[in-house]
Amino acid sequence: MAAAWAAGDLWVLAAAVVAGVVLVDAVVRRAHDWVRVAALGAERRSRLPPGEMGWPMVGSMWAFLRAFKSGNPDAFIASFIRRFGRTGVYRTFMFSSPTILAVTPEACKQVLMDDEGFVTGWPKATVTLIGPKSFVNMSYDDHRRIRKLTAAPINGFDALTTYLSFIDQTVVASLRRWSSPESGQVEFLTELRRMTFKIIVQIFMSGADDATMEALERSYTDLNYGMRAMAINLPGFAYYRALRARRKLVSVLQGVLDGRRAAAAKGFKRSGAMDMMDRLIEAEDERGRRLADDEIVDVLIMYLNAGHESSGHITMWATVFLQENPDIFARAKVQAEQEEIMRSIPATQNGLTLRDFKKMHFLSQVVDETLRCVNISFVSFRQATRDIFVNGYLIPKGWKVQLWYRSVHMDDQVYPDPKMFNPSRWEGPPPKAGTFLPFGLGARLCPGNDLAKLEISVFLHHFLLGYKLKRANPKCRSRSEMDGVVAASADATRDEIKIMNVYIWDMDETLILLKSLLDGSYAGAFDGLKDHDKSVDIGKRWENLILELCDEHFFYEEIENYNEPFLSAVKEYDDGKDLTTYDFEADCFSSPYDDLNKRKLAYRHRAIGEKYTKGLEKILDHHMIKVWNDLYSATDKYTDGWLSSALMWHNQMLMWYNRVLMRLKLYKVGASVPCMRPSHKLLEEAMGKSTAESTAKHSSINCIVTSGSLIPSLAKCLLYRLDDVVAFENVYSSWEVGKLQCFKWIKERYDGPNVRFCAIGDGHEECTAAQIMKWPFVKIEFHPDAPHRFPGLNLPTIHRIMDTVYDSSSNDG
Ligand code: HEM
Incomplete structure (x- = not known):
């Protein structure tokens, strides 16, 4: 008790x-x-x-x-x-101050755009490390003046042309070195930071010797650790080491500055173009005052740091995201622009040009999405100079303001499914002001934003075309989102990368009906149950519509006799000219036997590709759209859903490719996989049921190889509504070269350790070609009495066939 x-x-x-x-x-x-x-x-x-x-x-x-x-x-x-x-x-x-956290686009935008109401307000410890005479602590007027002087030479892509070839060479040399057998494993982030550092040093202090570079780079590593640590100035703490690193940086930069001043005093002129240090030495304000040494040194310390650290991190994450998303990787490499750019570079051109860079549309989306997801500059600091109201609330004079760029980028009301890495979200109009702030906004917008994007894109271009990563420590992501050490190597294992299936479809009588409608054989197969004349009538209406589209919009009368196997076959002749106001009727196009007319043909092909991408709704007039819709519905009705079933089947594959996989890959844990349910009862059976396990392992790309000529085949893809699931680059005409040759080209484009091919069609030629390629072949057979388009065919069946062929071939050898 x-x-x-x-x-x-x-x-x-x-x-x-x-x-x-x-x-x-x-x-x-x-x-x-x-x-x-x-x-x-x-x-x-x-x-x-x-x-x-x-x-x-x-x-x-x-x-x-x-x-x-x-x-x-x-x-x-x-x-x-x-x-x-x-x-x-x-x-x-x-950080020892009363602070306002601004976390929405509107609040951040208001603060960033008001440079009289808000000055910088970085914590004292950060200012001590970056430099009291740098931008983080300068007066309003000094900031404006020195910013103007230093930002101009690195701002705008045209200004950057000067540095492009150095960036290109540095990237190429770095990649070669890391992937050489002698390098063994490399610390990817460390190497990338070294690479971006080399570039920024060249721009700011050209001609720096290796010893200076190494001393600076080591010190920057310590400085950056200290900036992310608690400000404890005691031996053994990161902040203490960072202060020591800063003293070293000051002394190295002062040494270079002294050397330049001494040389100038003796009348020596430096060889080569003026760099940023020269500009800072020569700068005078309106009263003729020059910058003191400590001012120049602090500005350089700040620029050299800002100019390599973030770019190195973002380059690493963009590479990792691409590597871990084979479907996005493939799109960036092949379907989007990189291979095209590579093909279009003339033999006489040395390295990439700005024009090539401007063509990297999808890659730019990849970079933007990486910036959004990674949030390397997740917050920025300001201080109110007077009482100001934001979102209806008071920010008292003297209070600090933290701008949470990260919250804006991770806000699901601004970016649906914000943790999903999805470059396609950047298609369409640019984001609303204030919603995308990786480089800040307003008077303190990052002056190196164009340079950073250029460096990252040049790196990704070369990486995509020739390299792969293999992580030596795959668990390191979970330790910290910001830190990663990845090792470069020549290949990747099958377990780490999802499998990509490339489906090669025959077109006529597999995905679309035309011939059998026209010659009445479609109706004939139904033993009199289907109206023969109606079949022929529908076929003729399709024929007319296809020809009308080709003639009206695809230059068919002019280029009919110059069939190419795919739309970018003459791309090397395209000089990238802006075609918005180009007059196709007045350019006197004739047989493309010389370079000039080949270029005109390439322009036409480019214009066709652009129209294909836009879609028929954007290029046909109201009347034509109605004619087309009516014909589509009539055909679908007459054939009991034949067309739409083919499309639904395709869409299911695309679902894997576009949505489900991306969702599952980088961030989602344990999410259930949405499976598309066709509304058409017959189709449900045809599509079967896919499982979460099978979808999680695969992504897919659709190609069409047709024996018809190219331009009408593209028109057919559009009219039969296949354009959403087959990109124009993936449509091949085997008319002159045969299917086997087209299959070989497709293999060249997509082949890789985790890529599987499967041909699907109804003819002998594709069957034989698939046998030669050692690809599985799925035969489409027409059964008039079957209740749907692909009897007995569904994704699990196709995968079983592919598994059998690929597993046995990997066992063989
Ligand atoms: C991916 C790479 C980069 C990212 C994400 C980035 C991000 C940012 C952000 C968010 C700011 C604004 C801070 C604020 O609002 O106070 C900023 C400022 C700055 N950045 Fe960058 N930056 C990058 C690359 C560069 C490069 C390559 C350079 C140098 C060439 C550079 C130099 C600067 C400087 C000097 C400032 C201060 C501007 C001022 O106060 O007027 N940055 N950066």
Whole structure:
């Protein structure tokens, strides 16, 4: 009994302690909040945004650090939204200052665009490391002047042409070195930072010798660790090492500066073009004052750091994202522009040009999406110079403001499914102002944004065309989202990369009906149950529509006799000229036997490709669209859903390719896979049921190889609504070269360690060609009595056939 009482007492005591701690915590927090805001007066206090100041001294710093250390950095802002609602601004206490957190596009935009109301407000520890005379601490006028001087030479892609060939050569040499057998494993991020550092040093301090570069680079590594650490200036702590690194940087840069001044005093002129250091040495303000050495050194320390660190990280993540998403990798490499760019570079051209860079549309989407997902600059700091209202709440004069770019980029109301890496979300119009802030906005917009994008794109271009990564430590992502060490190697294993299936379809009588309608054999197969004349009539209407589209929009009368096997076959003659105002009727096109007319043919092919991509709704007039829709419906009705079933089947494959896989890959854990359900009852049976396991392992690309000529085949793809599932680059005409040759080209384009091919059709030629290629072949047979288009055919069946062929061939050898 006594023991029972003792246990009860202990429980009471424990409960009292917990209640006491909770009470003390609440009282201390309230008191801290009151102390911080009391001086504002009742009126201004009542206008403050919601939030809490946390404990004295630490404020919200523990919660902030905990969120980032736990691998869920978004938890920090999420806790404010959960507790105080979606007000867009919150008050708190961080880095020893009362602070407003701005977390929505509107709030960030307002602060960033008001350079009189807000100046920079970086924590003191950061300013000490970057430099008190750098942009993070300069007066408004000095900032404007030195920014103008230094930003112009690295801003705008035209200004960057000067550096392009150096960037190109540096990237090519780096990739070659890392992938050479002598290099063994390399630390990918370290090497990328070295590469971007070499580039920025060339721009700012050309001619720096290797010893100087190495000394600087080592010091920057320590400086950057210190910037992300607690500001504890004691031996053994990162911040202490960072301060030491800064002193080293100052001394190395001062040495270079002294050398230049001494040479100039002796009348020596430096060889080569002026670099940024020269510009800073010669700069004068309106009163003729030149910059002092410590000002030049601090500006250089800031630029050299900003100019390599973020670019190196983003390059790494873009590469990793591409590598881990074989479907996006394939699209960037083949379906989008990189191979095309490579093909179009004339033999006389040395390296990439700006024109090539401007063609990298999809790659630019990949880079933007990487910037959005990675958020290397996740927050920025300002300070209010006067009382200002944002989102209806007061930001008191002198308070710090943190701009949470990361929250904007991860806001599911701005970016649906924000954790999904999906470059396609950048198709269409540019984002609304304030919603995409990887480089900030306003007067302090990153001056190196164009340079960074150029470097990253040049790297990805070369990487996509010739390299792969193999991670030596695949678990490192979970340790930290920002840090990764990846090893370069020549190949990747089948387990790590998802399998990509390339389906090669025959067109006529497999995906579309025309011949059998025209000659009545379609109706004939139904033993009089189908109206023969109607079949022929529908066939003729299709024929007319195809020809009309070819003649009206695809230059068919002019180019009919010059059939090419695919649309980019003459791409090498295309000089990239802007065709918006080009007059095709007046360019006197004739037989493309010389370079000039080959170029005119290439222009026509490009225009056709662009129209194909836009879709028929954009190029046909209202009347033609109606004719087309009516004919499509009539055919579908007459053939019991023959056309739409083919399309649905294709769409199912594309679903894997586009949505499901991307969702599953990088971030989603344990999500169930949505399976497309066709609305047509007959189709449901035809499509069978795919399982989460099978979809998770595969992605797919559709190609068409048709024995018809190319231009009408493209028209057919559009009219039979296959353009959403087959890109124009993937349509091949075997008319003059035969199917086997087309299959070989497709293999050349897509072949890789995890790529499988499968031919699907109804004819002998594709069957024989598939046998020669050792690809599985799925025969489409027409059964008039079957209830749907592909009797007995569904994804699991196709995969079983492919598994059998590929597994036995891998066992063979
Ligand atoms: C992917 C690469 C890069 C990212 C994500 C990035 C991001 C940013 C961001 C967000 C800011 C604005 C900070 C603010 O709002 O206060 C900024 C400023 C700055 N960046 Fe970058 N940057 C990158 C590359 C570069 C490069 C290559 C250079 C140098 C050539 C550079 C030089 C600077 C400088 C000097 C500033 C300060 C501008 C000012 O205060 O006026 N950055 N950067």
